[in-house]
Amino acid sequence: MRDRGFEILDRNYHSRFGEIDIIALHENVLHFVEVKSGDGEPAYRITPSKLSKIIKTAMIYMQKKHLDTDYCFDAVIVTEEIEFIGNITL
Secondary structure, three states, X not given: OHHHOOEEEEEEEEOOOOEEEEEEEEOOEEEEEEEEEXXXXXXXXXXXXXXXXXXXXXXXXXXXXXXXXXXXXXXXXXXXXXXXXXXXXX
């Protein structure tokens, strides 16, 4: 992600709801990134329930850090290649 101009702010951020793998800043937008790997289609393991936990954890992160900025939720899929999927909530 650094090679794409992202500044990594946190990794493996935990709340009572779950974990966010990577929190990064890119062009004044905060990115909450879920990383999935494995055989088949790892992206399908980002279920609505998992996404809900990520969103709740992101809101706690922003509140604790007193952040008021644009944000989005992304995924990095690792198979034989690495694929970045932006805005997975759309």
